[in-house]
Amino acid sequence: MLVRSLRKSPLVLLFLALCAFLGWHKSGYSLVPAASKSDAVSSNKGPKTPRIAVVTFITDEKSYVHLSLKNKDHYARRHGYDFVVDYEAHTDRGTTYWKFNMMERLIKTNKWDWIWWVDFDTLITNTDIKVADIIEETLRNATVPDDIDYLTTHDCNGLNTGSFLVRGHERSIKFLHDIYTISDHAKKTTEHGLSEQDSMAKIIADDKASGARTMQVPQWKLNAFPKEIACFDKSEQVWEPGMFVIHFAGAWAHVKGEDPTGQLMTKYKDEIIWGDWKNFYE
Structure with a gap:
């Protein structure tokens, strides 16, 4: 009897179907397919991608x-x-010290996790490589990765500040101020003062806290330096095709011509x- 009455009453069938749907939905099941739900959860896993600023001035x-x-802008866009580029430098310590002024200004904005300073006489020769991966790989070797604030490189003369990374943390501002202090002291007590590179190297060497927060890449x-500028760190590794960055540091002392750096830039751009x-x- 019930079946016959239902066949004759489409409205009753619609009502029962609606009740069944509401009861199923209320029980906690989702209309999203299981695979999509799983994908949504997995997308939240994994390490956070650091916010990075590529910084230079000319x-x-x-x-x-x-x-x-073009080279640096292309690289930054890609990843x-x-x-960030400055076209003026306003410092009484010497133009090269402006890189530290830039870093302090950027750190104070709290927009970036790491600041990558790279000199203007450089080319990123492999834009496939992420500097974020270099940071991650380097910090894996640290006992406490969060305590490392400075990733530096050396050449045959010691510290080279043509390409280095500073964490975007207030600790780094103190580090930069210590460099200024060393610079100002040297300016008062010596005839020529210290270069920004020598001042930074002195802080890392003399201050245990700063040294402990530094890792050498x-x-x-x-x-990397090209074969024309044979001033390598202890690895003695010359730049090769496929490497990340090539730096023409002090090209004027190694290459003859009216425009040594420009000549090397032209040679390696391809x-x-x-x-x-x-x-x-x-």
Whole structure:
């Protein structure tokens, strides 16, 4: 009798179907397929990608301004990093000290986890490589990774500040101020003062806290030199195709010509692994 009455009453069937749906939904089941639900959970796993600023400055005309800017801007766009350039330097300590002023200014914004300083006379020759991966790989060797604030490289003369990383933390501001103090003291007590590189090296060497927060990255990995500038760290590794960065430090002392750095920039620009610009310009 019930079956016959239901067949004759479509409204009753619709009512029962609606009740069944509401009861099933209330019981906690989701209309999202199981695979999609799982994917949503897994997407939240894994290490957080650090916020990185690629930083440099150029204060005068050079033959390679466009190439250097294009290269670093392309790299930053490709990996979602920020690219910061200053075109003026206002410091009474010497122009090269402006890199520390820039870093302090950027750290205070609290926008970035790491600041990558890279000199203007450099080319990122393999834009496939993420500097975030270099940070991660280096910190794996630290006892307490969160305590490491400075990743530096050396050449044949010791510390080289052409390419190094500073954590975007208030501790780093104190470190920069200590460098200023060393610089100002040297300026008062010596005839020529200290370069920004020598001041930073002195702080790392003399201050135990700063030294403990510093890790050295192999030169070839973050700041490689070409064969024309044979001033390598203890690895004695010359730049090779496929390496991350090439730095033409002190080209004027190693290469003859009116524009040594420009000549090397032109020579090595065809070695750059760019990646497809369409992936991040469109």
